[in-house]
Amino acid sequence: MDFASLRRRLLGWYAKHARDLPWRQSRDPYRVWLSEVMLQQTQVETVRPYFERFVAAWPTVADLAAAQEQHVLRQWEGLGYYRRARNLHAAAKRVVDEHGGEFPRDVAGLTTLPGVGRYTAGAIASIAYDAPAPIVEANTARLYARLTGLREPVASTAGQRALWAFAEQVVPRRGAGRLNQALMELGALVCTPESPKCDACPIATHCAAFAQQATRVIPVAAKRQTITEVREAAVVVRRGADVLLRQCGPGERWAGLWDFPRFPVEAEGPLFATRELVAGVERLTGVVCDSPRHHDTLRHAVTRFRIRLDCYHATRLGGRVRSTQESPVKWVTVAGLAEAPLSVTGRKIAAGLR
Structure with missing residues (x-):
């Protein structure tokens, strides 16, 4: 050449x-x-x-x-x-x-x-x-x-x-x-x-x-990546004017960012067992909430995952915030969410709270 x-x-x-x-x-x-x-x-x-x-x-x-x-x-x-x-x-x-x-x-x-x-x-x-x-x-x-x-x-x-x-x-x-x-x-x-x-x-x-009239076939396409369907729940837990946030730890999808308590769920759609939601919030944060109410469903994609995120609202009943060095948990005001780095879906949920 x-x-x-x-x-x-x-x-x-x-x-x-x-x-x-x-x-x-x-x-x-x-x-x-x-x-x-x-x-x-x-x-x-x-x-x-x-x-x-x-x-x-x-x-x-x-x-x-x-x-x-x-x-x-x-x-x-x-x-x-x-x-x-x-x-x-x-x-x-x-x-x-x-x-x-x-x-x-x-x-x-x-x-x-x-x-x-x-x-x-x-x-x-x-x-x-x-x-x-x-x-x-x-x-x-x-x-x-x-x-x-x-x-x-x-x-x-x-x-x-x-x-x-x-x-x-x-x-x-x-x-x-x-x-x-x-x-x-x-x-x-x-x-x-x-x-x-x-x-x-x-x-x-x-x-x-x-x-060679081959611009449609070059570059050679890579093998398509398999898309995995994922279902998750995010729960907005309120304590008066405050809401509960947790920082994602190393190895998690949004490590370093703050998010509402979020975890994978097994059942279809928003109508799975309330106790699974309550247990998920307590496991991640130490906080006990009442029965979460379904508020919205968001759909988004991250790399090879297509995620359905069911969003819930709940109220704190008891328990104490349980933080770790790698994944702290805290209460913040709704206005304070503007200063916290959130995931894209976390920011959408936060926008709805205003």
Whole structure:
């Protein structure tokens, strides 16, 4: 493949079509890192307001390192994949504590930071420092697969090996950051998953899938993930003007976030045994409530789970709050829910309480 021609055509296209995105306004490694972590498995337009709020609240990595984790999680709320936020905070602390507030300049150093893998490290190193570091993420993986005519699933071991080998070939010694951004932009805007705009692609003449009329079958689809149906209950327990909250512990779906007492249930729909609900609340919190009344049903999906969440209201009868170091429990006012980082469904329940 003529990489010099490919790069020249791609950069010419990027000069005309690059989107005006807030994280592209500087090569500050803090902003590059923040944007790349936020963009993992998340659309650009979803990320834009979160990025702007984060840099307004914490303009530097030192500011973020000094923040309380609960404040970071509250700002992240709604963006999903909350482990990213916890890793973000932990990595900021490490940059300050171990690197004097300066990000490592190479891929090897960057990958020692929590939550920074090979792709994110390559993006930071190339965009912030112009290091000749390759990148492979969702958009470029699709683009590379079509350019090379890859017939292996992109997520397979063989597929990943081939994609990274191509990425190492295409990245130049100088100008790597701009080229990597152009590759990602072309994947996002032109070489799309469905109906790629091959007639508008500046490098279509370099594309094996285009030549083979195989853009509909490349990249090769991965085996579909099995969807698991899950039923859960959430109980809003009141004590006067207060409601009961529990922080999700390590290993739970929303670790670090606060939620109303929530647990899986066995029976169909909202009409299962009251004692199962009462026992669930007491097991998680130590609080004994009266018979919960069904209030609403929410449906949502998380990774491979499709969840039906039946929401209940109840009143405290007795018992004492039982907290653990990993999963504290507390009473808060309804107004105080605005300050607590909640899951998406927890925030919907809280909105109904107002």
